Amino acid sequence: MFAARGYPDSVRDAYQDKLDQLAISLASACELVADALDKATQALLHADLQLAEQVISDDARVDDFRAAAEEQVFALLALQAPVATDLRIVLSGLHAAMAIERMGDLAEHIATTARRRHPHPVLPAEVAPYVAEMGRIGSSLARGAAEVIQTRDLTRAGQLEADDDAMDDLHRHLFTVLTAPSWDHGVAPAVDITLIGRFYERYADHAVALARRVVYIVTGRMPRPLVP
């Protein structure tokens, strides 16, 4: 499906190599933002300032990656001017890079909240288990997206949709806890947790959108809206 018909073998090989490299970079960047989310969640759960600072300073690497991935896409387009499916594959690399940068930003926002409240914990005890689980699902979705990018496994892509539904359920449940009559922590922690919940949910949406773009490329059919 990647074969560049009508081009000499040397160009086709160079093109295929660059395309493989792009997929590898995208998958590594997914791992990077999965680690960032894990650390941000730990920083939040344990009011760990050092870990929060690390996530915040490491985000520059994710931003650099996005710029590098854009250059890889430009190089691919300049090398061969792909059309049809090949063109969609290359351009999906651009979308993927932006989604991954955004996931890194969201992990950074979570770390920033932990830093802003330090040394106080952001999460009351009854909320912590939900946030821990949202963190676990979020980083597992990012690692799943890395797998889907490299393997183009549609079954695995389908599993990500189910995990995202679990994230949405947790997100809704979080609001139930915040607005229950038993909530006695006041408005300020509720505002923090509302935003944090939103950050995890958006992170998951972007990971699923990555997987959907792969499904689109493999099947030619978009399972659900493209933009998360």
Added chain:
Amino acid sequence: MFAARGYPDSVRDAYQDKLDQLAISLASACELVADALDKATQALLHADLQLAEQVISDDARVDDFRAAAEEQVFALLALQAPVATDLRIVLSGLHAAMAIERMGDLAEHIATTARRRHPHPVLPAEVAPYVAEMGRIGSSLARGAAEVIQTRDLTRAGQLEADDDAMDDLHRHLFTVLTAPSWDHGVAPAVDITLIGRFYERYADHAVALARRVVYIVTGRMPRPLVP
């Protein structure tokens, strides 16, 4: 700067026409999401269910637009295989289309909040003026982005940055109101308003990112991060 050197005049003219059409579509879509935000803000301020429903159902038009803009970009790439600056211009159309779709989604989220709480107003009286102003700035940013896309006016693009700073100030002030000791509306409205504030702020970020991409294309230099 758009001239397609090395191509026959007929191809160059067809290319230029398609590029102009893409800019016009993008600018119209900015107007569309500006109207959507104005209506969503009115729906929120006046608990107007009919207006909220209209924003929600109209959002499908914005989504269709994104798909159509992607097709226009593919047609441009297939027609001429642009390189260098021309390539960046065409690909920025792809980014712009996604940003505009996202702005439409955010306006829809605001309308959905108004619908969910109907017939109760979402906003206590002391918050309404801030939200009204965020709505005004947001839609004015979208209309400004439309102008920048069509005129490539860098001074106008710079004004959008200042308006976005005003939006950020309002957003911060909203949190001050929510977490002040005088806040006596409880947690549930605070949760709604936290999310609404975030939706306006993100909407503005996307409008400014659109203008920044135009600055990037015109000057070759990116003023601030690309991804909002």
